[in-house]
Every structure is written in C-alpha cells, then in structure tokens.
Amino acid sequence: MSDNPCSSRWPEILDTVEVLAHEKYEELLKKREVLNQAFIDYGTYAEVRRLADGTEVVRQKATETEAPVILPPAPLPVSTEGAAPIGGEWTATPVGIVDVVTRTAQAAVEAKKTAELIRYQPITHREPILVPQITSVPKAAAISLNEIDEDQYIRFEQLGKALTSDYSDELRRTKITATRQGDTVTMDVETASDKIASTLALDIPLSSTRESLLRRVMSVKGVQYRPLEVGAAQRIVDRLISAMGDDAGAFLSAFGDRCGQRVAAEVTRALSDASRAQVTYEDEVALEPLIKIREARKERVSGHADGSFNKSNAFNGWDKNLYSHCWFDTLPEFKAANAIDAGRSVVVWARLHINDIPITWTADGRRYNPDFVVVEEVDGKRIGWLVETKADKDVDSSEVIEKRRAARKWANTVNSSPAVEMEWRYLLLSEQDVADALGSWEHMKGFGQ
Numbered sequence: 001m002s003d004n005p006c007s008s009r010w011p012e013i014l015d016t017v018e019v020l021a022h023e024k025y026e027e028l029l030k031k032r033e034v035l036n037q038a039f040i041d042y043g044t045y046a047e048v049r050r051l052a053d054g055t056e057v058v059r060q061k062a063t064e065t066e067a068p069v070i071l072p073p074a075p076l077p078v079s080t081e082g083a084a085p086i087g088g089e090w091t092a093t094p095v096g097i098v099d100v101v102t103r104t105a106q107a108a109v110e111a112k113k114t115a116e117l118i119r120y121q122p123i124t125h126r127e128p129i130l131v132p133q134i135t136s137v138p139k140a141a142a143i144s145l146n147e148i149d150e151d152q153y154i155r156f157e158q159l160g161k162a163l164t165s166d167y168s169d170e171l172r173r174t175k176i177t178a179t180r181q182g183d184t185v186t187m188d189v190e191t192a193s194d195k196i197a198s199t200l201a202l203d204i205p206l207s208s209t210r211e212s213l214l215r216r217v218m219s220v221k222g223v224q225y226r227p228l229e230v231g232a233a234q235r236i237v238d239r240l241i242s243a244m245g246d247d248a249g250a251f252l253s254a255f256g257d258r259c260g261q262r263v264a265a266e267v268t269r270a271l272s273d274a275s276r277a278q279v280t281y282e283d284e285v286a287l288e289p290l291i292k293i294r295e296a297r298k299e300r301v302s303g304h305a306d307g308s309f310n311k312s313n314a315f316n317g318w319d320k321n322l323y324s325h326c327w328f329d330t331l332p333e334f335k336a337a338n339a340i341d342a343g344r345s346v347v348v349w350a351r352l353h354i355n356d357i358p359i360t361w362t363a364d365g366r367r368y369n370p371d372f373v374v375v376e377e378v379d380g381k382r383i384g385w386l387v388e389t390k391a392d393k394d395v396d397s398s399e400v401i402e403k404r405r406a407a408r409k410w411a412n413t414v415n416s417s418p419a420v421e422m423e424w425r426y427l428l429l430s431e432q433d434v435a436d437a438l439g440s441w442e443h444m445k446g447f448g449q
Contacts, residue, residue: 118314120294122322127348129290129322129375131357132384132414132424134283143222145232145267146412147274149405153239159266160243163259164251206241209252213237216260220267228283231416236267285417290322290350290373298327304341306439309334322350332389332431333371336444339434340387343441345376357386361406368403375422376441382422386411387429387448395430395449404428404449 122128217233218225240263241248252259296314304315314325315334318341328334328351340349350356350373358367372387386407390400407426414420433447 117295117297118300118325120296120314120323120325122291123324126320126322127375129348129350129373130287130422131290131373132285132417132420133288133357134285134410134413143271144409144413145217145223145229145236145271146409146416148232148236148267148270149274149408149412152270152274153236155266155270156236156239156263157243159262160240160248163255163262164244164247204249204253204256206249206252209249209256210237210241212256213240213252213260213263216264217267220264220271222271223267227418228285228413228416231418232412235416237263283413285414285419287419290356292353292356294323294326294353296325296327300325304334304338306335306338320346320348322348326351330389330391330431332391332429332434335434335439336372336387336389336429339437339439339441339444340372340374342439343374343376345378346441347375347377347382349374359403359406359410361403370407370426384422384424385427385445386424387427389429389431389434392430392432395428400428 214230214233214237217223217236218230223229223233241252244251298312298314301308301310301313301315303317308315309328309331311327311329314327316325318324318326320341320343321337326337328337333351337349337351340346352369352371352373354369356369357373358369360367370386370388372385374385374387376383376385388403388407394400404426407428411424411426414424427445427448429444429448433444437444437447
C-alpha cells in the first residue's frame with residue numbers, strides 16, 4: 001500500500017477494494033434492498049373476490065409510500081492533488097460505484113438511441129376501427145344532460161316505481177250500491193281489486209305521453225335543445241317508463257302532467273349533483289378510422305406469451321390486433337391485451353397512443369388517452385370499449401376518479417349522437433382485476449368499474 005503514490009489521496013478507492021474483497025457485490029445489493037424496505041410505510045385492507053374459476057378468495061391489498069433510502073453513490077469530487085499533469089494542466093477522474101441495475105438501465109437507454117426506428121401501419125385485412133372523435137369548443141358555463149352518468153340513472157328508475165305506488169290508490173275503481181228499505185236508503189262502498197283500466201277517462205297512447213315527458217326534460221332550465229341533449233333525455237325517460245312496468249301507459253295517461261313535474265325536478269337535482277367539477281364544451285361528434293402510423297425503436301418479438309413481458313419489446317402474433325406489433329408500459333397492460341386478444345366476442349382492438357382518443361378531464365383542458373380501444377360483437381350487436389388499467393394503489397385516487405367521470409361523459413356524448421350506431425362504454429381495471437380474470441375478457445369486464 002505504501003508504494004502506491006495515490007494511497008494517501010484516494011482512500012475511497014482503497015475502501016471500495018477492501019469491501020469488495022470481503023463481500024460479494026450481489027450481497028451488498030441485497031442488503032441495500034433490505035434497508036430500503038425497512039423504511040416503507042404500508043396501509044392494508046381486505047377484499048373478497050370471486051375468481052374466473054368460481055372460487056372465492058380474500059385478498060389483502062396494500063398501499064405503500066416508498067422513498068429510496070440508499071441511492072447509487074454519486075461520483076467523487078474531482079481533485080487535482082497527486083494527479084498526473086497533462087499538457088500543463090492537473091486533471092483527475094471522478095470515481096464511484098454504480099450498481100448493476102443502474103448500469104443496465106443506462107445501457108438500455110443508449111441501445112434505444114441507436115436502435116432502428118420501425119413504422120407500423122394498420123393490417124389491411126383486419127376490420128377497421130371507426131373511433132368517435134369529439135370536437136369541443138370551450139364556452140360559457142352551461143349544463144348538459146350527458147353529465148348524468150349510468151350511476152345516477154337509478155334515481156329515475158326509483159322515481160318510476162314511486163310514481164306508480166303514489167298514484168295507484170287514486171286509480172282504484174270504486175263501486176257504490178244503494179239499497180232502499182222503506183224510507184231508509186243504505187249506501188255500500190266497494191273498492192274493486194282490479195285497478196286502472198276501467199276507471200280512466202282518458203286513453204292517451206304511451207308514445208304521446210313519452211313525447212310529453214321528453215319535452216318536460218328538455219325544458220329544464222339550462223338544457224339546450226341540441227341533438228346530443230335530446231338523445232340523453234330519451235335515455236332518462238325510457239329508464240323511467242321501464243321502471244313503471246306494464247301499466248306505464250295507463251298511469252301516464254291519467255297523471256302525465258304531475259309525472260312530468262316530478263321528472264323535471266329530479267333532472268334538475270341530478271344535474272346539480274353531476275356538474276360540480278365538469279367543464280362544458282360545445283360538442284360535435286364525427287367518426288374517424290384509426291389509421292395512424294406507429295413508430296418505435298424496440299426489439300421485435302414473435303410471440304406474446306405470459307411471462308415474456310419487457311417494456312423494450314414490440315410484441316407480434318396477435319389474432320385481432322389492428323396492428324402487427326404493439327408495446328406496453330406495465331405488466332397489467334400486457335396481461336389485459338392478452339385477455340382481449342383471446343376474447344371470443346372481440347372483433348378487433350388496438351393499443352391506444354397519445355391523441356388517438358383524447359378525453360378532456362379538467363377545466364383547463366388537460367387530456368388523457370385510455371390504454372385500449374376494443375370492438376366486440378355480442379348477439380349481433382356491436383359494442384365499443386375504452387379500457388384503462390391502473391395500479392391498485394392509484395385506482396381510487398382523485399385523479400383517476402375524475403378521469404373516469406370524464407370518460408363516462410365521453411361515452412354518453414357519443415352515444416347521444418345520431419352519427420354513432422355502435423354503443424360505447426368505459427372500463428377501468430385495477431391490476432388485481434386483471435390478475436383475477438385469469439386471461440378472460442368476459443371476467444375482466446365483470447370485475448372492472
């Protein structure tokens with residue numbers, strides 16, 4: 001040691017050599033991870049889930065907050081003491097330890113820079129995907145019936161049931177019988193068990209009373225008479241009439257005006273509840289084919305079997321993907337894609353990229369794109385899906401909830417357009433939803449939100 005001219009000036013190097021002489025480098029890395037884990041906070045809760053094979057399991061779910069405690073060492077300060085002079089200048093090279101994980105990541109970044117850029121076009125023999133695109137122009141604050149999403153439709157079903165209950169007594173047939181015995185007249189009052197049909201003075205067709213209810217919904221303050229709003233009003237009225245049952249025509253014939261007042265009041269309350277954080281736009285819907293070219297500097301892989309996921313790969317071998325290759329950011333995305341591609345009802349699907357289907361979710365115009373677009377056919381009916389996957393710890397965050405709300409409004413808006421023939425839906429999946437589906441698209445739809 002004493003013969004080394006740098007021994008007194010670079011003790012860090014000697015310490016490093018001495019440590020590595022006594023312990024394997026991999027063991028050092030393991031200790032680093034153990035120490036890091038000691039500083040992680042966990043929150044846990046239990047969830048009962050029925051799996052795709054019918055069994056029930058109790059999942060312990062956790063959310064964690066992690067901060068790295070031991071980081072890769074920073075380069076040592078540059079020193080000119082004892083360094084060899086070059087061209088009259090004293091120079092030295094910073095020295096430090098970089099772990100294998102960091103070095104591998106750095107190498108991957110460098111390799112990506114030099115990899116060949118490959119372009120992918122839609123496969124010509126695959127059925128095209130016609131994507132609804134909403135052109136939105138910000139305007140003064142207004143309200144839209146499309147802000148009333150699927151979760152709130154239950155209030156109109158409950159109203160329909162309540163209306164039939166409230167007015168049923170008024171529709172009962174009453175029979176009055178007079179009996180005379182000498183100078184005494186006795187009156188008997190009998191309420192018949194069969195109600196409605198024989199007591200109604202009016203016989204208004206259900207189609208006419210339905211139109212009357214639509215007019216009442218469209219007359220709610222702030223609702224603008226536009227085709228997209230009419231489509232939303234029709235959904236609300238149809239839910240109400242369906243909940244009233246077989247006697248809906250008779251009830252509305254007798255009490256159409258009062259029913260209309262109640263429906264309008266409920267719509268006003270629903271709009272107030274739904275529009276707290278929504279931005280309002282003037283919307284126009286048009287169908288555009290998904291024909292954008294994909295570009296990537298990724299290693300192409302011929303298959304996409306479970307366990308082969310790598311962010312650096314572009315996977316091939318899909319049966320129903322619009323493109324020959326696609327790539328993913330997370331393992332749940334990869335597993336979800338495998339389940340979608342294997343779905344018997346799936347016609348065609350695609351991994352979405354930025355600006356393929358942008359959905360506005362904040363008042364200042366921020367947009368996001370779901371992970372997948374899926375077109376399936378069930379009993380001869382086409383259904384379009386926007387599918388989003390999220391980590392378990394993020395699925396209930398305020399940002400994800402607001403994005404889900406905006407995506408549901410997107411679906412309601414395009415479904416209200418006469419230009420769109422296929423029904424569109426939104427599906428939010430946690431990583432546990434994807435795992436529990438066991439590769440089944442049908443079960444994934446059942447687990448998602």
